Amino acid sequence: MSRGLFITFEGIDGAGKSSHIALLADALRSAGREVVLTREPGGTPLAEKLRELLLHEPMDALTEVLLAFAARRDHLRQVIGPALAKGQVVLCDRFTDATFAYQGAGRGFDGEVLSYMELLVQTGIGLNGDLMLSPDVTLWFDLPPMVAAARLADARAPDRFESEPLAFFSRVAQGYADRAAQAPQRIARIDAALEREQVAAQVLAAVAARGWLGAGPHG
Numbered sequence: 001m002s003r004g005l006f007i008t009f010e011g012i013d014g015a016g017k018s019s020h021i022a023l024l025a026d027a028l029r030s031a032g033r034e035v036v037l038t039r040e041p042g043g044t045p046l047a048e049k050l051r052e053l054l055l056h057e058p059m060d061a062l063t064e065v066l067l068a069f070a071a072r073r074d075h076l077r078q079v080i081g082p083a084l085a086k087g088q089v090v091l092c093d094r095f096t097d098a099t100f101a102y103q104g105a106g107r108g109f110d111g112e113v114l115s116y117m118e119l120l121v122q123t124g125i126g127l128n129g130d131l132m133l134s135p136d137v138t139l140w141f142d143l144p145p146m147v148a149a150a151r152l153a154d155a156r157a158p159d160r161f162e163s164e165p166l167a168f169f170s171r172v173a174q175g176y177a178d179r180a181a182q183a184p185q186r187i188a189r190i191d192a193a194l195e196r197e198q199v200a201a202q203v204l205a206a207v208a209a210r211g212w213l214g215a216g217p218h219g
């Protein structure tokens with residue numbers, strides 16, 4: 001089955017994913033791949049509207065879950081599925097692991113319900129047919145919540161999640177760690193506490209190790 005690559009980026013707010021997504025996009029393009037950069041919630045006109053609501057309107061955890069998955073469904077159908085079908089590389093800033101970490105671990109929402117919704121929303125998308133579409137690899141930027149909070153302190157006006165206390169981010173961080181332990185093949189841990197160059201090197205190494213930068217067996 002000829003299919004593109006689906007790479008997602010995760011971590012608590014302040015972990016510093018953004019600049020590394022752009023660097024990886026450059027590296028993949030240099031290796032001759034077509035790259036689509038996108039984000040969640042968001043990536044389509046509908047999903048960007050849902051993002052606005054999720055980040056700024058008061059709501060309970062179930063409503064957060066419903067909006068996140070509604071946005072994801074539209075994003076998968078309109079952007080991610082078609083790009084993968086064309087053989088492109090999709091780099092997505094956050095995906096379902098964020099729902100498990102933020103709504104699951106952070107808000108205490110039922111993980112079994114999340115797993116069911118994950119299956120429902122990620123099935124029936126393009127080339128994957130009846131199989132659940134999941135990322136080929138997830139780069140998890142792991143950073144102690146205290147360090148992330150210090151980095152966020154200088155940032156622009158915080159949204160609903162960024163305004164949460166340290167205890168919330170400790171739960172979210174634990175949620176990511178648990179998720180990584182359950183899917184060690186898919187989720188690659190990036191030590192985001194290191195210097196920027198070293199973080200970038202880890203990102204490239206994780207992708208190169210899978211043969212996706214042209215040097216490996218499947219390049």
Ligand code: TYD
Nearest residue numbers: 013040041068094095098099102103161162
């Ligand atoms: P983020 O990706 O950090 O964007 P920015 O860099 O512009 O702040 O913001 C998205 C926020 O949405 C982040 O705090 C995590 C949250 N979120 C969820 O709570 N659940 C989800 O399923 C997703 C995808 C994101």
